[in-house]
Amino acid sequence: xxxxxxxxxxxxxxxxxxxxxxxxxxxxxxxxxxxxxxxxxxxxxxxxxxxxxxxxxxxxxxxxxxxxxxxxxxxxxxxxxxxxxxxxxxxxxxxxxxxxxxxxxxxxxxxxxxxxxxxxxxxxxxxxxxxxxxxxxxxxxxxxxxxxxxxxxxxxxxxxxxxxxxxxxxxxxxxxxxxxxxxxxxxxxxxxxxxxxxxxxxxxxxxxxxxxxxxxxxxxxxxxxxxxxxxxxxxxxxxxxxxxxxxxxxxxxxxxxxxxxxxxxxxxxxxxxxxxxxxxxxxxxxxxxxxxxxxxxxxxxxxxxxxxxxxxxxxxxxxxxxxxxxxxxxxxxxxxxxx
Amino acid sequence: xxxxxxxxxxxxxxxxxxxxxxxxxxxxxxxxxxxxxxxxxxxxxxxxxxxxxxxxxxxxxxxxxxxxxxxxxxxxxxxxxxxxxxxxxxxxxxxxxxxxxxxxxxxxxxxxxxxxxxxxxxxxxxxxxxxxxxxxxxxxxxxxxxxxxxxxxxxxxxxxxxxxxxxxxxxxxxxxxxxxxxxxxxxxxxxxxxxxxxxxxxxxxxxxxxxxxxxxxxxxxxxxxxxxxxxxxxxxxxxxxxxxxxxxxxxxxxxxxxxxxxxxxxxxxxxxxxxxxxxxxxxxxxxxxxxxxxxxxxxxxxxxxxxxxxxxxxxxxxxxxxxxxxxxxxxxxxxxxxxxxxxxxxxxxxxxxxxxxxxxxxxxxxxxxxxxxxxxxxxxxxxxxxxxxxxxxxxxxxxxxxxxxxxxxxxxxxxxxxxxxxxxxxxxxxxxxxxxxxxxxxxxxxxxxxxxxxxx
Numbered sequence: 047x048x049x050x051x052x053x054x055x056x057x058x059x060x061x062x063x064x065x066x067x068x069x070x071x072x073x074x075x076x077x078x079x080x081x082x083x084x085x086x087x088x089x090x091x092x093x094x095x096x097x098x099x100x101x102x103x104x105x106x107x108x109x110x111x112x113x114x115x116x117x118x119x120x121x122x123x124x125x126x127x128x129x130x131x132x133x134x135x136x137x138x139x140x141x142x143x144x145x146x147x148x149x150x151x152x153x154x155x156x157x158x159x160x161x162x163x164x165x166x167x168x169x170x171x172x173x174x175x176x177x178x179x180x181x182x183x184x185x186x187x188x189x190x191x192x193x194x195x196x197x198x199x200x201x202x203x204x205x206x207x208x209x210x211x212x213x214x215x216x217x218x219x220x221x222x223x224x225x226x227x228x229x230x231x232x233x234x235x236x237x238x239x240x241x242x243x244x245x246x247x248x249x250x251x252x253x254x255x256x257x258x259x260x261x262x263x264x265x266x267x268x269x270x271x272x273x274x275x276x277x278x279x280x281x282x283x284x285x286x287x288x289x290x291x292x293x294x295x296x297x298x299x300x301x302x303x304x305x306x307x308x309x310x311x312x313x314x315x316x317x318x319x320x321x322x323x324x325x326x327x328x329x330x331x332x333x334x335x336x337x338x339x340x341x342x343x344x345x346x347x348x349x350x351x352x353x354x355x356x357x358x359x360x361x362x363x364x365x366x367x368x369x370x371x372x373x374x375x376x377x378x379x380x381x382x383x384x385x
Numbered sequence: 386x387x388x389x390x391x392x393x394x395x396x397x398x399x400x401x402x403x404x405x406x407x408x409x410x411x412x413x414x415x416x417x418x419x420x421x422x423x424x425x426x427x428x429x430x431x432x433x434x435x436x437x438x439x440x441x442x443x444x445x446x447x448x449x450x451x452x453x454x455x456x457x458x459x460x461x462x463x464x465x466x467x468x469x470x471x472x473x474x475x476x477x478x479x480x481x482x483x484x485x486x487x488x489x490x491x492x493x494x495x496x497x498x499x500x501x502x503x504x505x506x507x508x509x510x511x512x513x514x515x516x517x518x519x520x521x522x523x524x525x526x527x528x529x530x531x532x533x534x535x536x537x538x539x540x541x542x543x544x545x546x547x548x549x550x551x552x553x554x555x556x557x558x559x560x561x562x563x564x565x566x567x568x569x570x571x572x573x574x575x576x577x578x579x580x581x582x583x584x585x586x587x588x589x590x591x592x593x594x595x596x597x598x599x600x601x602x603x604x605x606x607x608x609x610x611x612x613x614x615x616x617x618x619x620x621x622x623x624x625x626x627x628x629x630x631x632x633x634x635x636x637x638x639x640x641x642x643x644x645x646x647x648x649x650x651x652x653x654x655x656x657x658x659x660x661x662x663x664x665x666x667x668x669x670x671x672x673x674x675x676x677x678x679x680x681x682x683x684x685x686x687x688x689x690x691x692x693x694x695x696x697x698x699x700x701x702x703x704x705x706x707x708x709x710x711x712x713x714x715x716x717x718x719x720x721x722x723x724x725x726x727x728x729x730x731x732x733x734x735x736x737x738x739x740x741x742x743x744x745x746x747x748x749x750x751x752x753x754x755x756x757x758x759x760x761x762x763x764x765x766x767x768x769x770x771x772x773x774x775x776x777x778x779x780x781x782x783x784x785x786x787x788x789x790x791x792x793x794x795x796x797x798x799x800x801x802x803x804x805x806x807x808x809x810x811x812x813x814x815x816x817x818x819x820x821x822x823x824x825x826x827x828x829x830x831x832x833x834x835x836x837x838x839x840x841x
Contacts, residue, residue: 090575164753168819170750171816171818171819172815176816179812354515362586365583
């Protein structure tokens with residue numbers, strides 16, 4: 047009996063903490079990678095990042111609707127995955143348009159990073175307006191296809207446990223897509239000539255220019271890659287939960303926190319930061335009452351919810367971790383850039 | 386156009402805009418806009434001190450505004466004695482444990498040299514504090530929130546006049562700014578932006594969800610007012626006489642006594658609203674002028690010159706022996722305190738505290754827009770920015786609805802595109818704001834009323 051209790055407790059934790067945190071962490075890691083690449087190459091904190099994510103997701107939703115109206119679906123996979131490449135291209139083009147019309151002026155003037163940051167606030171407003179104008183401020187679900195890989199009830203029946211384990215297909219898709227995206231990004235950055243020149247440009251602009259790297263090309267590729275990452279992250283998040291511009295806007299703080307916690311400007315740090323923030327958000331707001339009921343003898347069972355922080359304070363967690371990292375190790379977990 | 390002429394022209398333009406609203410819509414609307422413009426201007430001065438003079442990017446204006454609003458509630462609302470009797474002790478003990486544990490953690494962090502011992506002791510202190518607080522805090526808030534939840538359900542405040550809260554709000558916001566500044570100001574500049582963005586979200590989360598403190602999303606309404614109520618004015622002798630005297634000519638042109646009385650009643654109702662708003666204008670204007678005057682004095686003193694020197698060249702200033710961190714901290718606290726004052730004034734004007742209404746766009750980024758459009762580094766510019774941007778923010782809505790109607794006029798009445806265009810008119814406001822910011826940064830980076838560079 048005791049063994050069953052232990053298994054039940056583990057299943058409970060994986061169902062409500064580990065698996066959701068893993069998928070949320072992957073989404074956050076992709077988004078943070080995008081933020082950190084913009085930061086590394088273009089040298090500013092992009093406040094428009096979260097709304098850029100809504101923009102990418104919105105274009106994906108529009109393409110999904112279009113494909114569905116043509117009768118094309120992904121079968122057991124969500125149609126949004128087919129729409130994603132088109133949406134990435136459109137989002138990247140739009141970003142390049144914004145870069146040409148807005149950011150490039152300040153880049154040529156060699157404005158301070160903080161000016162570019164304020165400019166990105168303006169872009170944030172405009173993106174927000176465009177997204178709300180086109181698709182509206184409401185909650186939208188655009189998931190289709192098979193919903194579950196493992197269903198709680200089947201799991202319970204099969205193993206004879208009292209706790210069920212649910213694995214949503216979006217969670218597995220998130221993990222697979224995120225791994226593919228990260229591996230190809232790191233391959234690109236470390237092994238290809240373009241990736242190396244991007245890192246060189248990020249490291250020392252003047253030296254990079256001297257060695258014949260074309261800055262405009264680096265900037266262009268940066269926007270394209272960052273768009274691809276942020277759109278993918280947004281679509282995965284939206285498939286997993288739902289798409290709502292305001293919710294997406296609120297992801298800005300976890301993204302920033304993840305970037306700083308991991309070490310701003312460092313891609314590997316962004317990935318670590320994303321998972322750290324996601325895991326802490328979920329582990330600290332989960333109510334462990336049931337978990338302890340399984341594990342502890344009856345007379346020790348907790349009466350309260352056994353929750354460190356109420357879910358209302360999800361934002362607070364990313365911030366508290368941010369503050370702790372700033373105090374203890376301002377460079378982040380992986381030593382990032384210090385400008 | 387010389388720089389000397391810019392300010393008067395800008396303000397004259399603003400005056401004309403407000404007068405147009407007064408004549409075409411109504412003076413009551415115009416005065417409401419002016420009141421919010423005044424409060425916005427104070428916030429913009431606060432941000433301008435931080436950005437324009439200190440070079441600090443504070444992305445948490447909303448949080449300091451909300452702190453001000455919370456202070457207004459906590460100072461002015463009558464205490465709920467029942468809640469204090471039953472659960473006040475529990476809350477006080479939790480607060481004491483919290484303060485004690487923070488002090489202990491700080492002490493351990495500073496004074497224990499062995500890292501292992503230090504970290505374990507910090508973790509132990511935190512766990513002990515969490516257990517202790519959980520024992521007192523949870524039950525007490527349940528008790529507090531169960532006392533007459535429809536009307537109070539929170540601890541209430543001190544029951545002081547609300548104007549006091551304006552001063553106290555400055556201290557509360559300043560204290561929070563001190564904590565944030567201590568942590569982030571030593572680091573890179575954009576850390577401050579991100580940390581303030583975070584703290585403002587946390588402040589909002591606290592006022593939204595800690596019902597025992599602020600009633601949360603149930604809102605606190607019926608705050609007392611520093612100005613008379615309309616209904617009292619309408620019944621008081623002197624006010625009726627005043628209205629009669631002002632409108633002497635119009636009243637006399639009416640023939641019958643009954644219709645004259647009717648007209649007088651209408652006039653009294655309209656004028657009482659205008660009078661109350663005028664009282665607010667007077668109050669807010671005096672606060673604005675006081676803050677403007679004080680900051681003008683401060684910024685033209687050696688202290689102000691030092692600040693600008695630090696902003697323009699940190700390395701050189703530090704070589705001259707100026708403590709950059711301390712000066713940044715100082716200006717950050719002062720700016721945040723001013724924003725706190727404005728927050729308390731805003732809640733006073735609304736007469737209610739609605740945590741749900743605090744949105745970062747409305748309370749952080751719009752204020753930034755004011756500073757940048759008005760002219761960073763010039764308080765007069767910030768005041769103009771406060772007026773101008775707030776005016777646009779308010780008038781953007783009717784304008785975008787009009788624009789959308791124009792766009793949609795080609796379609797039939799129930800055409801889905803037309804419905805969509807009209808339904809999305811509200812979002813055009815965001816677009817206008819973003820465009821205004823980008824245009825200002827591109828073509829007028831120094832703002833409408835630029836900083837004056839004094840040459841000796």
